[in-house]
Amino acid sequence: xxxxxxxxxxxxxxxxxxxxxxxxxxxxxxxxxxxxxxxxxxxxxxxxxxxxxxxxxxxxxxxxxxxxxxxxxxxxxxxxxxxxxxxxxxxxxxxxxxxxxxxxxxxxxxxxxxxxxxxxxxxxxxxxxxxxxxxxxxxxxxxxxxxxxxxxxxxxxxxxxxxxxxxxxxxxxxxxxxxxxxxxxxxxxxxxxxxxxxxxxxxxxxxxxxxxxxxxxxxxxxxxxxxxxxxxxxxxxxxxxxxxxxxxxxxxxxxxxxxxxxxxxxxxxxxxxxxxxxxxxxxxxxxxxxxxxxx
Ligand SMILES: [Zn+2]
Numbered sequence: 001x002x003x004x005x006x007x008x009x010x011x012x013x014x015x016x017x018x019x020x021x022x023x024x025x026x027x028x029x030x031x032x033x034x035x036x037x038x039x040x041x042x043x044x045x046x047x048x049x050x051x052x053x054x055x056x057x058x059x060x061x062x063x064x065x066x067x068x069x070x071x072x073x074x075x076x077x078x079x080x081x082x083x084x085x086x087x088x089x090x091x092x093x094x095x096x097x098x099x100x101x102x103x104x105x106x107x108x109x110x111x112x113x114x115x116x117x118x119x120x121x122x123x124x125x126x127x128x129x130x131x132x133x134x135x136x137x138x139x140x141x142x143x144x145x146x147x148x149x150x151x152x153x154x155x156x157x158x159x160x161x162x163x164x165x166x167x168x169x170x171x172x173x174x175x176x177x178x179x180x181x182x183x184x185x186x187x188x189x190x191x192x193x194x195x196x197x198x199x200x201x202x203x204x205x206x207x208x209x210x211x212x213x214x215x216x217x218x219x220x221x222x223x224x225x226x227x228x229x230x231x232x233x234x235x236x237x238x239x240x241x242x243x244x245x246x247x248x249x250x251x252x253x254x255x256x257x258x259x260x261x262x263x264x265x266x267x268x269x270x271x272x273x274x275x276x277x278x279x280x281x282x283x284x285x286x287x288x289x290x291x292x293x294x295x
Contacts, residue, residue, distance in 0.1 A: 001013045007029070010028075012035075012048070015040075021117070022040060023063075024206050027052075028139055030138060031139065035057045036165065038067055038070040039065045042069045045069050054073050055076065056125075057079070058078075058080065060206070061152070062084050068118060077125030078123075078124055080127065081127060081143075082128075083152025084152035089124060091110070091113065091114065091121060098180055099179075099181035109265070131144075139160075139161075142157045144157055149167075149177060151182045153191070163201070163204060164204070169191065169205070169220075171220065176224065180269065185273050196217045196219075230274060231274045231277075233252045234275070235284075241291065247275075248264050253270055
């Protein structure tokens with residue numbers, strides 16, 4: 001379904017209200033048509049391609065739930081930030097940046113990304129830098145590169161329309177994702193606070209209810225507080241020595257009933273960031289293959 005924010009800036013709503021494996025797209029109905037992310041709705045994307053046109057696809061970042069239907073627009077040039085480009089250009093880089101290399105999840109994710117999410121390497125036609133102005137006909141967007149979720153996650157600010165597309169700084173109850181090998185928890189916080197400071201009327205996100213009326217500082221702080229709650233739960237759990245396998249199996253992040261390699265990966269991807277930070281601060285130690293709170 002298409003939801004018009006303005007005459008020329010539309011949301012293409014993703015399946016399941018944009019819950020994973022879907023993500024809402026933005027469509028700029030100006031200057032030949034520009035699709036922002038391609039993980040929303042294949043039928044709507046096809047309609048846009050054949051009726052209004054898709055002259056370019058801007059990717060906010062390289063995650064699979066944002067590129068699922070990118071292969072349906074094979075002829076459109078793909079743009080993204082310079083930092084994220086290598087992972088859209090190569091499956092090996094994508095797997096490496098997810099942190100899959102040398103793990104038990106590598107084969108599972110290789111199959112998932114290619115078969116379910118139809119990954120095909122795309123040469124990035126234009127790399128977009130922070131602060132760069134993009135023109136789509138009369139519509140003006142300013143790029144905001146927000147590292148943390150990925151190294152070069154790209155948000156788009158439409159200053160003349162009072163709209164900021166936040167992408168995966170998504171204000172969901174689940175909380176932030178910074179679990180990629182190339183992701184960064186502290187950078188995520190800094191980017192999220194910077195984004196919340198924009199004077200926009202409407203903030204659009206990739207997942208769940210797409211439109212948040214500003215100001216969003218309170219909501220962003222609540223969203224970031226999930227990071228602290230995760231660390232608190234982890235700290236409690238490693239009061240006794242716990243191995244990697246035990247930490248994964250405990251499902252501190254996703255909760256019980258979420259089985260299988262996808263959730264195994266997700267647990268470890270996020271919690272290992274916290275463990276690394278705790279080790280670096282001397283708050284935890286790794287002894288005989290087990291993590292334990294330092295006293
Ligand atoms: Zn993402």
